[in-house]
Amino acid sequence: METGTARVKRGMAEMQKGGVIMDVMNAEQAKVAEAAGATAVMALERVPSDIRAAGGVARMADPTIVEEVMKVVSIPVMAKARIGHFVEAKVLESLGVDYLDESEVLTPADEVFHIDKHDFTVPFVCGAKDLGEALRRIGEGAAMLRTKGEPGTGNIVEAVRHMRLINSQIRKVQNLSKDELYAEAKNLGVSYELLLNVHQHGKLPVVNFAAGGIATPADAALMMHLGADGVFVGSGIFKSDNPEKFARAIVEATTHYTDYKLIAEVSKNLGTPMKGIEISKLAPSERMSDRGW
Amino acid sequence: MKIGVLALQGAVAEHIRSLEAAGAEAVAIKWPQQLEDVQGLVIPGGESTTIGKLMRKYDFIKAIQQFSEQGKPIFGTCAGLIVLATQIEGNQGPEEPHLALMDMKVRRNAFGRQRESFEADLSVKGIHEPIRAVFIRAPLIDQVGSHVDVICETNGEMVTARQGHLLACSFHPELTDDIRLHQYFVDMVRESMQQQG
Numbered sequence: 413m414e415t416g417t418a419r420v421k422r423g424m425a426e427m428q429k430g431g432v433i434m435d436v437m438n439a440e441q442a443k444v445a446e447a448a449g450a451t452a453v454m455a456l457e458r459v460p461s462d463i464r465a466a467g468g469v470a471r472m473a474d475p476t477i478v479e480e481v482m483k484v485v486s487i488p489v490m491a492k493a494r495i496g497h498f499v500e501a502k503v504l505e506s507l508g509v510d511y512l513d514e515s516e517v518l519t520p521a522d523e524v525f526h527i528d529k530h531d532f533t534v535p536f537v538c539g540a541k542d543l544g545e546a547l548r549r550i551g552e553g554a555a556m557l558r559t560k561g562e563p564g565t566g567n568i569v570e571a572v573r574h575m576r577l578i579n580s581q582i583r584k585v586q587n588l589s590k591d592e593l594y595a596e597a598k599n600l601g602v603s604y605e606l607l608l609n610v611h612q613h614g615k616l617p618v619v620n621f622a623a624g625g626i627a628t629p630a631d632a633a634l635m636m637h638l639g640a641d642g643v644f645v646g647s648g649i650f651k652s653d654n655p656e657k658f659a660r661a662i663v664e665a666t667t668h669y670t671d672y673k674l675i676a677e678v679s680k681n682l683g684t685p686m687k688g689i690e691i692s693k694l695a696p697s698e699r700m701s702d703r704g705w
Numbered sequence: 706m707k708i709g710v711l712a713l714q715g716a717v718a719e720h721i722r723s724l725e726a727a728g729a730e731a732v733a734i735k736w737p738q739q740l741e742d743v744q745g746l747v748i749p750g751g752e753s754t755t756i757g758k759l760m761r762k763y764d765f766i767k768a769i770q771q772f773s774e775q776g777k778p779i780f781g782t783c784a785g786l787i788v789l790a791t792q793i794e795g796n797q798g799p800e801e802p803h804l805a806l807m808d809m810k811v812r813r814n815a816f817g818r819q820r821e822s823f824e825a826d827l828s829v830k831g832i833h834e835p836i837r838a839v840f841i842r843a844p845l846i847d848q849v850g851s852h853v854d855v856i857c858e859t860n861g862e863m864v865t866a867r868q869g870h871l872l873a874c875s876f877h878p879e880l881t882d883d884i885r886l887h888q889y890f891v892d893m894v895r896e897s898m899q900q901q902g
Binding site for chain 1: 712713715716717718719735751752755758759783784813814817818819820821822823824825839840841877881
């Protein structure tokens with residue numbers, strides 16, 4: 413009997429496919445998310461848009477919040493650690509969290525080294541905005557990926573950019589001849605073995621979700637069309653007028669992302685989605701997607 | 706032979722790949738009407754609460770129960786096992802049980818949380834060599850009715866059962882390249898087609 417194998421870690425992410433993972437800040441919100449059909453919840457102290465508003469250093473959530481959430485739902489519970497902060501990650505693992513997110517939404521603790529994720533029994537999800545980042549994170553042991561997008565903006569443009577870029581880079585790698593892969597591995601800053609795997613299979617070896625800026629059911633469906641295996645919704649749900657209805661609508665639009673009539677139906681009278689921020693109005697220092705390498 | 710994979714959420718593509726490798730045609734099922742075109746159904750792993758809710762939302766409960774009444778085989782893995790059971794142990798939600806087709810009492814997340822998820826080699830009655838079984842936040846079968854045959858156990862706990870044309874396991878055969886359990890199910894579907902002429 414073996415625990416924490418790559419198959420067990422990556423398999424856990426496979427079970428999330430076609431689903432919606434929702435940010436929650438307390439037990440009450442976690443119950444709303446589960447009742448709406450979320451496949452997992454991300455337990456946080458503040459959602460990304462509040463982190464933006466508050467400024468300062470954003471850290472791992474208070475363990476009380478994480479434990480409260482774990483107590484009230486039967487779906488998996490995820491939590492975020494700062495980039496490079498392996499002690500926060502170990503603390504969250506000790507609480508029994510099901511999945512860890514080494515997240516650029518929090519203030520990075522290390523500007524050079526990401527966490528060695530092989531050193532954990534619990535699997536990790538990491539953000540990536542291009543193929544190089546994606547494969548570097550997998551090399552470090554990530555069992556699931558997500559686009560970085562631009563969290564807390566309610567603006568889908570960065571998530572779209574990241575998903576399209578990764579897809580086009582994968583297509584390019586597929587079309588390279590085998591002897592060209594060595595130089596491409598150097599260009600991308602990734603291991604040859606991982607790049608060879610992408611070349612052979614035409615896809616990433618782990619599940620890749622969309623995240624960062626998804627604010628409406630149509631946004632979720634758009635990301636599914638672009639090849640996302642599922643979606644993370646952060647500030648979008650509990651910053652909307654009617655979180656319960658909103659959460660259900662996002663779940664349905666993700667399941668039936670090619671059914672436009674259904675998406676129209678669930679999008680009716682949802683109230684105002686979160687306000688949203690134009691990306692060009694963000695100062696470079698406010699861009700979370702530039703954190704990590 | 707065409708076998709459907711319920712495609713509301715979860716590991717759909719993996720089941721389709723395994724069924725095709727076992728010699729069947731496989732198709733994703735998004736709406737109940739599609740059940741008319743298939744002779745067998747797989748309910749995949751995923752999150753049972755999510756799959757259960759979406760099954761209700763899109764009127765799959767009655768449709769799959771009728772599918773079963775016609776003697777057409779159904780195979781549930783992990784979440785699919787929970788969805789098939791007549792009884793769910795512990796904090797059973799107001800909308801549970803779901804399909805209530807297999808006479809068994811199951812316990813979700815029975816081994817613990819994700820850090821307790823594991824893989825192991827297990828013997829299955831009717832399959833020669835052991836198979837590699839991947840358990841992810843897996844459920845267990847606590848009790849079975851007299852007409853349910855338990856065909857696989859780990860450490861004395863029941864993890865695979867068959868009740869006539871219904872098959873359920875608490876692990877994920879779709880996550881390995883070993884297709885023998887899918888082959889077993891494809892054979893069940895073939896037998897049921899022969900019986901129905």
